[in-house]
Amino acid sequence: MKPPKSEIRGGNAATREQSPSLLAEPRRMMILEWVQEEGSARVRDLAQAFRVSEATIRQDLERLEKNGFIEREHGGAFLKSMPQQVQSMTLQNSHNMQAKRKIGQLAATMVADGDSIIIDSGTTTTEFARCITGRNQLNVITNALNIALLLGANPSNTIHMPGGQFKAPTLSLSGERSGEYFEGLFAQRLFLATAGLSFDSGLTYPALGDIYVKNAMIKAASEVVLLADSSKIGRVSFSSLGGLDRVNLLITDNDITQQHLTQFQHCGLKVLRAK
Incomplete structure (x- = not known):
């Protein structure tokens, strides 16, 4: 179930109105942030959220996997470091x-x-x-x-x-x-x-x-x-x-x-x- 529409705001106004044509790199960074926050993500959920095709999301996930950030699985992807983080009880974001x-x-x-x-x-x-x-x-x-x-x-x-x-x-x-x-x-x-x-x-x-x-x-x-x-x-x-x-x-x-x-x-x- 989704939150009320008033509580969903994708990135900024440009993202909301131009999601299909959102530049690939900014979208991929948002996808990476999503996976870093949730631990995993499904292709269909990402496609719906970013208003692009599932094929486009699969390409994004493939690029993120090649860069070493995530691991793909059937229908989605998960954070590569997740098992180690849970075992050590450490958090993902350690900046500043x-x-x-x-x-x-x-x-x-x-x-x-x-x-x-x-x-x-x-x-x-x-x-x-x-x-x-x-x-x-x-x-x-x-x-x-x-x-x-x-x-x-x-x-x-x-x-x-x-x-x-x-x-x-x-x-x-x-x-x-x-x-x-x-x-x-x-x-x-x-x-x-x-x-x-x-x-x-x-x-x-x-x-x-x-x-x-x-x-x-x-x-x-x-x-x-x-x-x-x-x-x-x-x-x-x-x-x-x-x-x-x-x-x-x-x-x-x-x-x-x-x-x-x-x-x-x-x-x-x-x-x-x-x-």
Whole structure:
């Protein structure tokens, strides 16, 4: 089942209106991001999402396989590094880790013993979780298996997890059923992740599966804190969660430009910089 149309935004306006003629390389990079996010992808789903023929998608997957990123299988492809990642409990995206650690440290100052919080899956939110392992009596809802293990090691904490489809690259549970779990739940804050943060396209993600659960997380939280390093600003991925008005606070690193800071101020979004 697909999310409502208002929640699906392919890349940018050009992608949505000209998908059949989208240049091959940008499309392949979006397909790679999709597989890196989901762990695998079916040819028919990619063809429908990018509005091209299945033959075109098979050519894209063949090129990505030749470049060593994926392995093809009948009807689709999967991430080449996926088995090793799951066994070692490591995440796919390891870029800008120093900035992400600083963001996690700053975000951790917002959490006190006994708080009820939701933590999204992702590398930056994982760094945040590492920084609050010393907190006690937390009530945590998370879709990330690695974060549940990190914070669940403290016996005073209560950890809740939704059901849903397992996504190996993000070690998380996703999909419509995962989103349904959050109905009727309440938390003081949601610490949210994103793949891209654009003034035009808002919060964007490589694939459609997470839109359900992230929407549900936002509805269940009194305050939404977005954790995103500055490399995410201006980047647009495949599917949109909505505009910047869905976020109350952005915590990013000190490399954010003054121009972007000013733009966020004009949008009414408060920004904290981790130095």
